[in-house]
Structures are given as structure tokens and as C-alpha cells.
Amino acid sequence: MDGFSPEIWQSLGLTIELASVTTVILLIVGTPLAWWLARSKSLWTEAVATMIALPLVLPPTVLSFYLLALLGPNGPVGLLASLWGGRTLAFTFAGLVVGSVLSALPLVVQPIRNTFAAMGDRPLEIAATLRASPLYAFFTVALPLARPGLLTAAVLGFAHTIGTFGVVLMIGGNIPGRTKVLSAFLFDFVQESRWREASWLAGAMLMFAVAVVLALTLIDKYSRRRST
Amino acid sequence: MRTATPGRIEIALSGSIASFPLDTRFSVPAKGVAAIFGPPGCGKTAVARCIAGLERLPAGFCAIDGEVWQDKTTFRPPHLRPIGYVSQEASLFPHLSVRRNLLYGAPKPKPTPIAFDEVLELLDLAPLLDRSPSHLSGGERQRVAMGRALLSQPRLLVMDEPLGALDSCAKREILPFVERLPEKLALPMIYIGRDMAEIERFADHLVMMERGMVTAAGPLHVLQTDPALPLAASREAAISLDGVVSGYDGRYGLLILRLKGARLLVPAPPLAPGVHQRLRIAACDVSVAREAPRAGSILNVFPARIRACLPLGAAEITLVLALGTGGSGTEILARITRFSFDSLGLKDGVDVFAQLKHVSLLSASEPPLQTIPASTPTADPGDRQATPRRETRSSAREASGIFLSLHSCGATHVT
Numbered sequence: 002m003d004g005f006s007p008e009i010w011q012s013l014g015l016t017i018e019l020a021s022v023t024t025v026i027l028l029i030v031g032t033p034l035a036w037w038l039a040r041s042k043s044l045w046t047e048a049v050a051t052m053i054a055l056p057l058v059l060p061p062t063v064l065s066f067y068l069l070a071l072l073g074p075n076g077p078v079g080l081l082a083s084l085w086g087g088r089t090l091a092f093t094f095a096g097l098v099v100g101s102v103l104s105a106l107p108l109v110v111q112p113i114r115n116t117f118a119a120m121g122d123r124p125l126e127i128a129a130t131l132r133a134s135p136l137y138a139f140f141t142v143a144l145p146l147a148r149p150g151l152l153t154a155a156v157l158g159f160a161h162t163i164g165t166f167g168v169v170l171m172i173g174g175n176i177p178g179r180t181k182v183l184s185a186f187l188f189d190f191v192q193e194s195r196w197r198e199a200s201w202l203a204g205a206m207l208m209f210a211v212a213v214v215l216a217l218t219l220i221d222k223y224s225r226r227r228s229t
Numbered sequence: 230m231r232t233a234t235p236g237r238i239e240i241a242l243s244g245s246i247a248s249f250p251l252d253t254r255f256s257v258p259a260k261g262v263a264a265i266f267g268p269p270g271c272g273k274t275a276v277a278r279c280i281a282g283l284e285r286l287p288a289g290f291c292a293i294d295g296e297v298w299q300d301k302t303t304f305r306p307p308h309l310r311p312i313g314y315v316s317q318e319a320s321l322f323p324h325l326s327v328r329r330n331l332l333y334g335a336p337k338p339k340p341t342p343i344a345f346d347e348v349l350e351l352l353d354l355a356p357l358l359d360r361s362p363s364h365l366s367g368g369e370r371q372r373v374a375m376g377r378a379l380l381s382q383p384r385l386l387v388m389d390e391p392l393g394a395l396d397s398c399a400k401r402e403i404l405p406f407v408e409r410l411p412e413k414l415a416l417p418m419i420y421i422g423r424d425m426a427e428i429e430r431f432a433d434h435l436v437m438m439e440r441g442m443v444t445a446a447g448p449l450h451v452l453q454t455d456p457a458l459p460l461a462a463s464r465e466a467a468i469s470l471d472g473v474v475s476g477y478d479g480r481y482g483l484l485i486l487r488l489k490g491a492r493l494l495v496p497a498p499p500l501a502p503g504v505h506q507r508l509r510i511a512a513c514d515v516s517v518a519r520e521a522p523r524a525g526s527i528l529n530v531f532p533a534r535i536r537a538c539l540p541l542g543a544a545e546i547t548l549v550l551a552l553g554t555g556g557s558g559t560e561i562l563a564r565i566t567r568f569s570f571d572s573l574g575l576k577d578g579v580d581v582f583a584q585l586k587h588v589s590l591l592s593a594s595e596p597p598l599q600t601i602p603a604s605t606p607t608a609d610p611g612d613r614q615a616t617p618r619r620e621t622r623s624s625a626r627e628a629s630g631i632f633l634s635l636h637s638c639g640a641t642h643v644t
Contacts, residue, residue, distance in 0.1 A: 123320055126283050129307035130314035131334025131381045138308075141333075145324040 008177055009186060009202070016182040019094070020162040023101040027158040028151070030102070031109040036143070038110065039117035054111075056104040061167025064104060068172055072096050092174035097182075100168040105161040109154040116150025117143065149224035153217055160213040164206070231300060233292030238263065238385070238417065244286035246275050251286065251441040257434045259294040259385070259417045264428040264449070267438035273421045274316075276438070277389040280419065281314045282307035293385050294417070313378030313386040313416075317393040319370035321362035327373050328358045334381030341382050343414070348376045351413055352406050368399035372406055379414070386410070386418040392427065407431070408591070425460070429453075429469040429509055430591045454549050454560040456537035466547055466562050467511040469591070474500045483528075484590075490551070490558015491531045495588050507591040512547055512562035514587040519573050521582050529585035535577055536560060538570070546570045550583050561585075 034053070038046050056064050072078045072090035079089045090096035124146060128138035144151070166184040173180030175189075183202065190199035233239060234256075241254040251272050257263040265273050278284040280291055282298065282305060291299040298305045321330050331354070335341065349355045352372045362370060371391055378386065391407065392400045408431045411418055422428050428435065429449070436446040437458070445458050453460050453468045460466060472486035477499040484497040486506060493508070500506060522530060534556025537549040546567050552558035563583060565575075575581070 123318075124322065126307070127314075127320045127322075128333070129283070130281055130310075130312060131377065132308050132311075132336075133334070134308050142322060146322075148324075 008181075009183075009198075011178055012181050012183055012186050015094075015178070015180075016163055016184075019097060019101060019182060020159045022098055023105065023162045024155055024159045026098065026102050027105055027109045028155060031106060031154060031158075032113055032144075032151070035110045035113035036117055036139070039114045050110075050114075054107045057107050061104060061165075062171055065100060065168050065171030068096070068100050068103070068168075072099065072172070091172060092176060092180065094173075094179060097169065097173045097180050100172040101162045101165050104165060104168055105158045108161055109158045112150045112153040112157070113147060116147040120146050149220060152220045152224075156213055156217055156220070160210065163209065231290055231292075233295045233297045235295035236260070237292070238294070238419070239290065239292045240276065240280065241290040242276065242279050242286050243288050246278075246284050246286065249275065249441065251275055251279075253438065253441065253443050255436045255443050255446045257419075257436065257446065260415075261433035262411045262418045262420055262431050263434040263436060264420045264422060264432035265436045265438060266422060266425065266428055269423060271438045272441040273423075273438055274389055275441075277314070277316075277387050277419070277421055280385075280387055281312050282310050296384075311382065311384040313381055313383030314389070315371070315374050315378050315387070315391045316389040317391070319362075319367075319374035321365075321370055321373055321377075323362055325362075326358070327354070327360050327362065327365070330362060330373055331358075331377050331380055333377060336382060341380075343379050343382055345380065348379050351379075351409060352376045366399065367395050368402040371395065371399075371403055375406070375410070379410075379416075383416065386416050387421070388418065389421045390423070392422075392424075404430070425463075425465065429467060430507065432469075450560070454536075454562060456539055456549055461512075461537075461549060461562055462539045462541060462547060464541065465511075466564070467509050468561050469507060469509045470559060471505045472508050474502050474504045474506055476502060488552065488559045490533075490553025491529070493585070493588055494528045495590060497590055509589045509591055510561050510585060511587070511589075512564040514585065515550070515561060515563035516584045516586065517548065517550070517563050517565060517569075517573070517575070517581040518584060519581060522584065525584075527584045527586055529588065531583050531585075533558075533561075533581055533583040535575060535579045535581060538575070538577060540567070543567070548575070550581070552583065554580075556580075 034049075038050055069091055070076050072082075074080075074083075074089040074091075079091070082090055090099060120143065124142050125135075125138050128142045129135070133141065164184055165182070166188070169175065169180065169182055169185050170188070173182070173185070175181050175185045183206065187199060187202045187206070190196075190202065236259050237256050238259045239256045243252045243254075245251060249272060253272065253276055265276060267273050275284060279286060279289060280298075285299075285304060288301075289299050291297070297303055298310055321327075322333065325333065331345070331348070335345070349358075352375060354372060354376050357365060357369055357373060362373070365373065375388075375391065388407070392403060395403065404427065407427075410416070411431050420428065420432060432449050434447065435449045435452045437444045437452065437460075445452055445455070450468055450470055452458055453466070455461060470488060472488050472493060474484065475487045475492070476485040477483070478485065478494070479499070482496055482498075483494045484500060484506075486493040486495060486508065495508070517533075518530075521532075531552050532554045533550040533552045535548050536551050536556065539547045539549070541547050541564065544567055546565055548563040548565065549560055550556075550563055551560050561583065569575075573581075
């Protein structure tokens with residue numbers, strides 16, 4: 002481990018910070034979105050669901066390209082940012098968060114949406130007959146019942162952001178200390194033929210991925226046992 | 230604009246729900262138990278859901294005891310209707326303990342007309358309090374659902390086939406609790422069922438439905454003896470009545486019950502005079518004679534007049550009899566063979582003697598001396614939820630399924 006420079010620890014902190022901020026935003030944005038997708042009978046739901054799912058099939062470079070156009074100094078969001086004194090979101094941490102949120106959104110929305118859909122109307126109807134307002138029922142019945150889906154979504158969103166690479170390179174610009182996260186570091190190690198560091202880092206990230214999948218399996222098993 | 234009448238439950242629904250046409254109108258007293266009876270798929274549940282506000286028919290009217298819940302301009306959402314709703318599956322919240330399920334709809338300020346301890350005792354829930362709904366039997370779950378509905382302090386209890394999903398054993402376990410509710414709580418109740426044997430035990434009013442329409446509505450006993458309706462002509466025909474206890478013969482253990490036009494002697498434990506006792510007289514337990522039997526073992530023999538004769542199959546006839554000399558009293562049913570009918574020369578208007586071989590007392594196991602005074606405000610439980618558990622399970626499975634597929638997808642695209 003002594004081969005690891007201080008930069009890599011800085012990068013680790015940055016990676017975790019990015020993943021945490023992204024996950025929080027994903028849950029705050031994704032939960033109401035999933036609720037609407039699961040319960041609305043509007044024809045718009047499928048159109049919106051398609052838009053959200055796009056990052057799954059789109060090469061990250063394509064997504065990033067459009068984001069750059071949007072967030073850059075001449076893009077609409079960049080112009081908007083200039084109103085509050087910012088120049089651009091491209092090659093910044095904030096831009097990285099936007100890119101990560103968009104690319105992980107389908108992974109977060111899908112499990113939550115499925116959980117809400119599988120729950121059906123009944124628990125909420127029963128809550129309503131017990132004087133629960135729709136908002137109260139959402140927080141006391143729908144969210145607790147959706148806990149397995151929310152957990153799955155949070156773990157997936159976090160893990161996906163840790164491993165994000167294409168978006169980092171395109172939007173983040175791989176700037177040490179600001180946007181250079183672990184996956185980008187690994188790329189650099191390989192470029193520079195620093196195989197020992199590369200294998201340490203790759204191994205650590207592999208272990209992390211294994212831990213995530215294991216955690217998800219356990220969440221699933223636990224929630225099933227609770228429900229029988 | 231239609232106005233609501235105090236003391237009545239007035240329902241008028243027309244339109245269609247999921248392409249099922251509904252045209253249901255009835256008005257029953259906002260007191261006692263009104264049963265809605267009909268074959269499966271006749272729209273009973275749709276009516277219950279409309280009353281609860283879970284379905285909305287644009288042309289609907291719903292008023293409970295003078296309070297309009299729905300008319301042309303008003304629609305109260307379900308959470309603003311003081312209703313207790315119990316359906317076929319208990320639908321308890323799987324993430325809450327029994328205690329927290331019970332208290333979910335209970336108003337926070339403490340003194341409530343329907344007290345927590347009272348409901349615990351009434352439904353025998355104390356031993357279940359700290360359990361999880363997933364460890365309860367079907368009957369227990371349904372009891373918790375009823376308690377939960379009662380504790381939301383409803384002004385109307387709607388029970389939509391609360392026993393429908395239970396096996397006969399669980400039904401036997403829970404029926405006494407259901408029967409006890411109207412007796413103990415002064416809460417109007419709408420009971421939806423398709424089993425007349427249940428309804429006869431505690432309903433006061435009956436609404437009969439078929440294909441989304443009301444075919445008859447009125448006091449239970451009146452509909453049971455109405456020759457124009459299928460109840461009197463059915464093989465299980467019976468009447469149910471509330472008799473008033475007027476005395477007790479301690480030497481022989483006979484309870485004396487007064488009906489209009491008759492004084493019944495029934496072997497039973499003693500009851501306080503003045504108590505109302507629900508009794509059931511099956512048509513097949515009543516026979517008739519042209520002359521007063523001089524000596525016989527049947528205790529309850531009363532003069533009666535034939536009001537109607539309904540053929541039952543090829544060999545039998547159901548008679549509607551009005552008890553009392555001149556036929557001025559309570560109507561009951563008698564089943565006799567067509568042979569006896571012809572050989573005795575019976576027809577409408579003939580005076581006979583009705584011999585009641587057997588009178589069943591219902592909910593007699595409950596000593597009515599302990600009846601809570603009528604001053605206790607009403608409340609009723611009614612909720613059930615057994616499915617969310619199952620639903621959560623499937624949702625977890627689906628979520629994890631999607632996770633695996635999406636995860637591999639995401640992984641491909643990240644690298």
C-alpha cells in the first residue's frame with residue numbers, strides 16, 4: 002500500500018463524496034419520480050420512463066457529450082449558471098454530480114417503481130379509510146413498505162457512481178483533487194504501466210463490487226424473511 | 230339539491246365502475262345492522278367502496294345520518310369520512326406491530342368514545358398486541374382489522390364480507406366477535422355478505438342486490454316472510470326476530486320470550502327480563518294442525534292464519550303464517566308437504582295452529598346481563614389487510630430481479 006500516493010487517498014475521499022452526494026440526490030429525485038411512474042395513469046409515464054432509461058443503453062460518452070453541450074459556458078445551463086456568478090458546470094464537481102445522477106437514475110428509479118407498483122392500491126386505500134391523508138399515508142405506509150426497493154436503489158446508485166468512468170472523463174476532465182475519482186486513477190495507472198498500483202486499486206474495487214452484490218442479496222433475503 | 234335526512238343512511242349510486250353497471254338506491258336507518266345480500270359479482274363490494282369514497286361515481290349520493298358525504302357538488306375523500314372499513318382480506322400493515330396497527334387510525338387526543346381497552350376486551354386482542362401481523366392466523370388478523378377500524382372512531386362501520394376469506398373453522402372463531410359488535414356498540418353498521426346464515430344472526434335491515442340493482446330493501450323479518458321474494462321460498466328459509474324476555478321458569482329451565490301474538494318457552498339459561506334476544510325459527514321446524522293438539526310434546530303451539538302458500542319443489546309447500554288469533558301477530562314460515570296441504574284442505578286465509586318444534590337462540594352463549602349500557606357511544610372496527618405482506622414479498626423479488634438485470638447492463642456500460 003505504500004506505493005499509493007497521497008493523491009490516491011484524496012481521490013478516494015472525492016469518490017466517496019461524489020457517490021454520497023449523488024445517492025442522496027438520486028433518492029430525493031428518484032422516489033417521487035418512481036411514485037408518479039408507478040401510480041399515474043397518464044400516457045406521459047412511458048415517455049418519461051423511456052427518457053430515464055436512456056443512459057442504460059447510451060454510451061456514456063454520448064450522454065456526456067450532450068451534458069457538456071448543456072452545461073458548458075455556451076449551453077443553456079451554463080448560461081443560467083452565469084446568472085449566479087458561475088461560469089460553467091463543465092469540469093467541476095457539480096457537473097460531475099449532475100452527470101452521475103443522470104446516468105444512475107434508471108438504476109434507482111426502476112427498483113423503487115417496481116416496489117411501489119407491486120404494493121398496489123390496497124395499503125393506501127386502507128390507510129385512507131383510517132383517516133390518513135395521502136401525504137401521511139405516503140410517509141407512514143408507502144415508504145416503509147418500499148424499504149427493500151429503496152435500499153436496493155440506494156446501494157445500486159452508490160455503487161454505480163463509484164464505478165462511473167466515461168462521465169468522469171468527459172464532464173469531469175480528470176482534474177486531480179477536483180474531479181479525479183478512483184476509476185480515472187486506475188485508467189492513468191494503466192496508461193503509465195504502473196501495474197502494481199493498478200492491480201491493487203482494481204482488486205480493491207473488485208472487492209467493493211462483491212460486497213455490494215452480497216449486501217443486495219442479503220437485503221433481499223432479509224426482507225423476504227420479514228414478509229413471510 | 231337532495232337533502233340528507235337525519236337518522237338515515239341514504240345511498241343512490243348510478244353509473245359504471247370498470248364497465249360494471251351499478252344502479253343502486255336504498256335508505257336504511259342509521260342504527261343497528263343493515264346487511265347487503267346478494268350473489269357474488271352483484272356489485273356489493275362496489276357499493277361498499279363508493280360509501281367509503283374509494284370509488285367515485287359522478288352521479289352518486291351518499292348521506293349518513295344527515296351528513297352529506299357525496300352529492301352533485303360534494304365529494305369527501307375517503308380520509309375525511311368517519312368510516313370504519315373492514316374488507317375480505319384483513320390488509321394489516323405488515324411493517325407495524327398489532328398494537329401500532331390498532332392505533333394507526335386512532336385520533337391522538339386521548340379521551341375517545343371507543344376506548345382502546347374496551348376494543349381489546351371486545352375482540353380479545355390483548356394477547357396479540359406485540360406480535361407482528363405475519364404471525365397471526367386469518368381469524369386473528371380479521372379481529373385486529375376490526376379493532377383498528379373501531380379505534381379510528383367511525384360513525385359508520387362498513388364490513389365487506391369480513392368472513393369471506395376465512396375457512397369455516399376461522400369463521401366459527403370470529404363470528405361471535407362480529408355478532409357482539411352491534412350488541413355492544415351503538416354504531417350503525419353495513420354488513421355485506423352472501424351467506425344468509427350469517428346475516429340472520431345479527432342484521433336488522435336487509436338490502437337485496439342482483440346485477441348492480443337493489444331488488445328489495447326493508448326490515449330483515451319483513452323480507453324473510455315476503456312471498457314475492459326468493460328468501461321465503463328457499464330451502465333454508467327461516468325468520469329471525471328479536472324477542473323480549475318476559476320471565477323464566479326456574480323449575481324447568483325455560484326462558485319465556487314475548488313476540489307479537491305469541492309467548493315462547495325455550496330451554497335456555499336465565500336472562501334478565503326486558504332483554505332483547507335474537508331468535509331464529511326455521512321453516513322446517515314449524516308444522517301446522519287444523520285443530521289444537523290435545524296432548525303433545527311441543528311446547529310452542531299458537532293459533533295462526535295462513536297468509537301465503539309458496540310451492541317448494543314438487544312435493545313441498547312453504548306457508549307464511551301470521552301468529553295470533555285472526556292473524557294479527559308476527560309472521561313466521563312453515564314447511565309442509567303438498568300431501569298434508571291437500572289433505573288438511575289448506576289455503577290462504579285458513580286459520581290453523583302453528584307448532585314450533587325448535588326455536589334457536591342466537592348469540593346466547595354471551596351472557597347478555599353483561600351488556601354494556603346503551604350510553605356507550607358507538608364505534609365499529611372494520612379493516613383488514615393481509616395482502617401487503619405478500620405484495621411486499623413479490624415487490625422485493627421483482628426489485629432484486631431488476632437489480633440483477635440492470636446491474637449487468639450498467640456494468641457493461643461503465644467499462
